[in-house]
Amino acid sequence: MNDSIDRFRATARAWLEANVPAETAPRDGPEARAFTLRWQAKQAEGGWAGIAWPEDVGGRGLSVLEQIVWFEEYVRAGAPSVLSPSFVGLNHAGPTLIACGSPEQKARHLPEILRGEVLWCQGFSEPGSGSDLGSLRCRATVDGDELVVEGQKTWSSWADIGDWQELLVRSDPEARTSKALSWVIMPMDAPGITVRPIETMAGPATFSEVFYDDVRVSLDNVVGGLNNGWATAMSTLGFERGTAALALLIECVHQVDTLLADCSPRLPMLRARLAGLRAEGRSVLAMNYRFALESENAVPDASGSMIRLAFAEFAQKVSAAAVELYGIDAAQTLGERGWGYEYLHAFSETIAGGTAEIQRNIIGERVLGLPRPPR
Amino acid sequence: MNYGLTEDQQAVLSELERLIAGTAPDGHTEPEFAPYCEALDQELAQSGFLDIAREDGFGPLDAALVVECLARAPQIVEAAASALVGPALGLPVGLRPVALVEHDPLKPARFLPRAGVLLADLGDRVLQVTVDPDRVVPVDSLFAYPYGRLETLDGLETKDVADVATLRRRWRTALAAEAAGCMAGALALVVEHVKDRRAFGRPLGAFQAIQHRLAMAAETVESCKWLAFRAAWSDSEADAALAAAFAQKRIPQFAFDLHQFSGAMGLTLEFSLHLWTYRLRALSGELGGAAAQARQAALATWPEAAA
Numbered sequence: 301m302n303d304s305i306d307r308f309r310a311t312a313r314a315w316l317e318a319n320v321p322a323e324t325a326p327r328d329g330p331e332a333r334a335f336t337l338r339w340q341a342k343q344a345e346g347g348w349a350g351i352a353w354p355e356d357v358g359g360r361g362l363s364v365l366e367q368i369v370w371f372e373e374y375v376r377a378g379a380p381s382v383l384s385p386s387f388v389g390l391n392h393a394g395p396t397l398i399a400c401g402s403p404e405q406k407a408r409h410l411p412e413i414l415r416g417e418v419l420w421c422q423g424f425s426e427p428g429s430g431s432d433l434g435s436l437r438c439r440a441t442v443d444g445d446e447l448v449v450e451g452q453k454t455w456s457s458w459a460d461i462g463d464w465q466e467l468l469v470r471s472d473p474e475a476r477t478s479k480a481l482s483w484v485i486m487p488m489d490a491p492g493i494t495v496r497p498i499e500t501m502a503g504p505a506t507f508s509e510v511f512y513d514d515v516r517v518s519l520d521n522v523v524g525g526l527n528n529g530w531a532t533a534m535s536t537l538g539f540e541r542g543t544a545a546l547a548l549l550i551e552c553v554h555q556v557d558t559l560l561a562d563c564s565p566r567l568p569m570l571r572a573r574l575a576g577l578r579a580e581g582r583s584v585l586a587m588n589y590r591f592a593l594e595s596e597n598a599v600p601d602a603s604g605s606m607i608r609l610a611f612a613e614f615a616q617k618v619s620a621a622a623v624e625l626y627g628i629d630a631a632q633t634l635g636e637r638g639w640g641y642e643y644l645h646a647f648s649e650t651i652a653g654g655t656a657e658i659q660r661n662i663i664g665e666r667v668l669g670l671p672r673p674p675r
Numbered sequence: 676m677n678y679g680l681t682e683d684q685q686a687v688l689s690e691l692e693r694l695i696a697g698t699a700p701d702g703h704t705e706p707e708f709a710p711y712c713e714a715l716d717q718e719l720a721q722s723g724f725l726d727i728a729r730e731d732g733f734g735p736l737d738a739a740l741v742v743e744c745l746a747r748a749p750q751i752v753e754a755a756a757s758a759l760v761g762p763a764l765g766l767p768v769g770l771r772p773v774a775l776v777e778h779d780p781l782k783p784a785r786f787l788p789r790a791g792v793l794l795a796d797l798g799d800r801v802l803q804v805t806v807d808p809d810r811v812v813p814v815d816s817l818f819a820y821p822y823g824r825l826e827t828l829d830g831l832e833t834k835d836v837a838d839v840a841t842l843r844r845r846w847r848t849a850l851a852a853e854a855a856g857c858m859a860g861a862l863a864l865v866v867e868h869v870k871d872r873r874a875f876g877r878p879l880g881a882f883q884a885i886q887h888r889l890a891m892a893a894e895t896v897e898s899c900k901w902l903a904f905r906a907a908w909s910d911s912e913a914d915a916a917l918a919a920a921f922a923q924k925r926i927p928q929f930a931f932d933l934h935q936f937s938g939a940m941g942l943t944l945e946f947s948l949h950l951w952t953y954r955l956r957a958l959s960g961e962l963g964g965a966a967a968q969a970r971q972a973a974l975a976t977w978p979e980a981a982a
């Protein structure tokens with residue numbers, strides 16, 4: 301067992317050393333798209349795409365342990381951040397299709413995702429529905445064998461460069477949320493879709509508003525059954541919370557070591573803070589490994605929320621400490637590649653993909669079994 | 676120190692608030708990353724508010740009130756150094772905006788692209804540099820201020836000023852007052868937001884998780900404000916360092932919390948929170964940050980023990 305893992309690690313390391321792109325990844329726009337697809341295609345050619353995905357959809361069918369080893373080596377080699385335009389396809393839409401898609405849907409979409417031919421984005425949030433996702437209003441009406449979509453989504457990351465969107469719509473205006481929504485595969489070039497990028501305080505415009513004006517899509521594109529979209533969406537939330545962030549976490553833990561190396565002993569308070577962060581990072585990593593390995597053969601439990609939350613707050617502290625270490629006017633801080641960007645971007649860590657408060661509510665109610673607040 | 680405003684102070688602040696309102700950007704302008712409000716800057720230069728510390732019957736406390744009030748506004752102008760540092764170092768009236776920099780006069784300084792003068796803290800003295808705007812190279816910054824730097828001092832008029840302690844003391848007071856104002860402006864925006872926006876059938880502000888942390892934020896705003904005013908009133912080294920240390924220490928958590936409760940909307944340029952939080956972040960790093968200020972406060976209060 302250990303021998304084979306060691307061999308896997310050595311092969312991964314060798315391949316990464318030879319293939320990691322030398323240039324840095326563009327953050328947004330068509331350049332980001334081209335770069336991401338090229339890098340994904342290269343990984344697929346090398347046999348490194350979909351390590352833990354089933355073989356029948358183009359994955360390698362290996363274990364979570366191998367996936368973890370791959371991430372470790374990936375970060376060690378300085379490969380492009382996994383928080384890239386391919387994130388939704390690989391970590392959200394893909395796993396949802398694996399869990400709930402029909403054989404045709406799987407065959408149509410999963411190999412494309414792995415081979416780096418398409419990008420996916422997520423259309424869940426709306427201007428009036430973020431944390432309270434169940435209140436979403438974007439409407440879909442059945443018309444023959446089609447759905448007609450009307451409404452708006454927002455904060456959809458990389459929607460401007462995406463080919464497909466995992467879209468959550470209200471397909472039954474009367475029913476309760478759990479029976480009213482549908483999870484739809486939406487082609488982003490469908491007539492009636494307008495995408496407007498939104499500028500953020502961190503600089504690059506990586507998320508967009510999306511408007512749907514009489515957009516028609518085949519009923520075959522519904523995943524997990526009409527009006528069963530809530531269950532379909534929830535099927536992979538645990539995955540996103542527990543496993544998807546693992547590569548990011550490993551990267552962040554590495555960064556703390558670099559910061560410590562750069563922190564002069566003449567700054568004892570900052571050094572102590574960074575050493576504390578190192579401990580914190582290792583603890584989150586340990587929790588995450590445990591969670592990922594245990595959820596291999598089971599539906600991830602609610603404790604994924606703990607990991608998601610701990611990672612988010614850890615990442616924020618690391619970027620704040622980095623800005624403090626280098627100073628707000630240093631070369632390491634300024635510019636698109638600087639820690640200043642990371643610092644500003646890190647504000648979103650405790651918001652995107654379920655806010656810190658929502659995660660705490662979940663931990664309180666589902667992990668600790670506390671009573672729910674009065675409604 | 677008297678904790679109520681005098682009639683004169685009230686009159687000054689209401690006039691100032693009128694100026695601010697008169698130059699407020701209208702809601703339909705394109706969202707901007709780091710706007711500098713020329714209109715307000717010019718009004719301030721003409722109206723004499725920034726020279727209040729030089730006037731009979733007024734002093735640094737009044738200047739700090741002006742700085743705090745201006746920082747509550749979303750408009751960005753250089754005011755703190757003009758109102759609190761310039762007069763104490765004897766800069767001539769009208770020589771502004773004032774840029775401040777530590778250690779090295781060629782380092783990037785905020786407001787330098789628009790500054791009339793740069794004051795560089797060189798440790799044993801202050802170097803006063805009359806700035807020629809054509810010589811300033813703009814520096815990219817993520818902190819909503821125009822940053823810039825000089826490539827050389829050759830050919831620029833410079834002058835040594837001996838009193839480095841005054842520069843630092845007033846700089847600390849100025850940053851504390853500006854931070855307090857930025858915090859108040861940001862908090863007011865977010866309090867309105869959580870009253871308006873609804874989730875799970877009620878306003879966000881009805882959730883106690885939110886109420887508690889906004890209550891903590893309100894406590895931070897109040898305490899920073901009064902410490903800053905106290906520092907301006909006593910004009911003492913220890914008070915100034917303490918006020919700056921306290922504000923700088925509170926900034927990171929404060930800024931995170933306010934963004935947190937504004938959700939994704941708060942990260943977009945369409946929501947103006949960043950106009951204050953960028954400034955806060957820039958302020959939190961000045962003069963070496965909270966730890967350096969705290970050490971200075973200790974040194975000023977217990978010089979022998981610290982030696």
Ligand SMILES: Cc1cc2nc3c(=O)[nH]c(=O)nc-3n(C[C@H](O)[C@H](O)[C@H](O)COP(=O)(O)OP(=O)(O)OC[C@H]3O[C@@H](n4cnc5c(N)ncnc54)[C@H](O)[C@@H]3O)c2cc1C
Pocket residue numbers: 421422423424425426429430431432454455456457458507648651652653654655656657658661872874875879882884885935936937938939940942
């Ligand atoms: C960088 C980034 C990328 C994103 N990408 C996507 C994407 O690709 N696709 C997509 O669909 N969405 C995306 N989002 C949106 C994201 O899912 C939402 O921001 C998130 O669900 C929170 O919703 P909101 O922003 O409306 O905040 P709100 O729901 O308005 O929440 C505001 C504050 O209220 C708190 N709050 C809400 N309810 C409670 C409660 N019951 N108890 C205590 N506190 C509460 C929240 O925790 C938060 O602090 C992205 C967001 C970000 C920041």
